[in-house]
Amino acid sequence: MANIPDELRYTDEHEWVSGDVSAGAVVTIGITEYATAALGDIVYVEAPAVGDTVKAGEVCGELESTKAVSELYSPVTGVVTEVNQAVLDAPEILNRDAYGDGWLLKIKASAANTKLLNAEQYAAIVD
């Protein structure tokens, strides 16, 4: 059973967000352990650049494993303030530590997102 930390918020596309999203907050996002397990060894990550605008629910990158490819959906609307270069250079970090070293982006949110799921709701989706 994949680990789903209580303190994070989730999307039904298997992204996680640290903390509640309110306008002006900088949030960290990544993909869940369930997603990395389903993809297998991730070998390529394409992410937006610092300064790019991303929109909640829209594709902002992609993740590729030997077996499959999956799109990355932004869980929030805002501007990218930081990209985890370590993960772009060594995508295997995602398989090892999806919620820690495997974070993908920091985004300065321009609007609140009330549609995120809590751990219990997300667990119900992937169960």
Add this chain to the structure above:
Amino acid sequence: MTRHSPLEDRHSALGASLIEFAGWLMPVRYSSDLAEHVAVRTGAGLFDLSHMGEIVVTGPGAADALDFALVGRAGIIEAGRAKYTMICAEDGGVIDDLVAYRLGADRFMIVANASNADVVVGEIRQRCQGFECEVLDESARTALVAVQGPLALKIVEAMVDPGDVSLVSSLRYYASATASVDGKSLLIARTGYTGEDGFEFFCPIDRAGHLWDLALEKGAPMGIAVCGLAARDTLRLEAGMPLYGHELSLERTPFEAGLGRVVRLGSPEKPRAEFVGQAALGEAAARRSAWNEDPESAPEDARVLIGLEGEGRRSAREGYAVFATEGAVGQVTSGAPSPTLGHPIAMAYVHPKYSAVGTHLKVDIRGRHEEMVVSALPFYQRPNY
């Protein structure tokens, strides 16, 4: 109804992710598909292939019956040897690709893909009518366990009883023999689908668990890794081996797939008796030669199978369109980032005009055209092969 391998409990205990594949619940990976792939290229991997179909054809008419049923000549396979072959429809389309093992003068075992096993059994049964032979579907009673990789021989030598060690070491590639493991005999073949040296064990399902445990025990000192279907797919792709439903289908003949060599058409010097698909395959062979000589003459919808390699990081995947300057010229059938080569590889059907090695093409990878170059198959060949 989902079918289950006799080794399913062991897969679960080893932490496998199980997926439904061709109606069977099978391991896609245990922990890391990349590590599993690398283990097979550098050491050894253990696979459960119990989903494959095993069809035994036996009787004095078996050789003639299979000569009629299959595109290769079963009758010229020596006892104890095996041959990669296909079963085609009357119109030359591929029903399945197979390995035919001749176990004795009057006994053959045909190994079919899980997804096609029932259809192949039905076709072979029908085609064997009128010949003096019996067709037995042994799939449900037979487990198949494979040990693949440069260290496979060492492991298999340690698995068989002492008296059979030299039998195993001297077994040629694409040959099989009855060997004994813990005093019980089973069929061992030096075949596989990974591009490496390796062995396949066919045994009754009630002995599969013991065989699996023994392979893990004897393979442990050599770092054997349990491997799932994900690794199997990238291994076969690097080795340029076709997969039914991707490179092979009823819509394509073996000649379009670049596998015309498996079809023995017969000639005035070397005549062969009629076989199913003969007329259509004769025409397909002539078409393919004409395309090779003058690719410009091939009709718009003509297609041949090619290999593609990319320098970028994004991989072409099944179904993606292939483009030349003039427009769409084909479609990708399989693609992945190659763990061994470190760049994307793919197989695709394209118009013969674009099939020459070195031709630059583009693949539409989710809306962006990425450059790929036609390359010779296989992408990977094991050293000292």
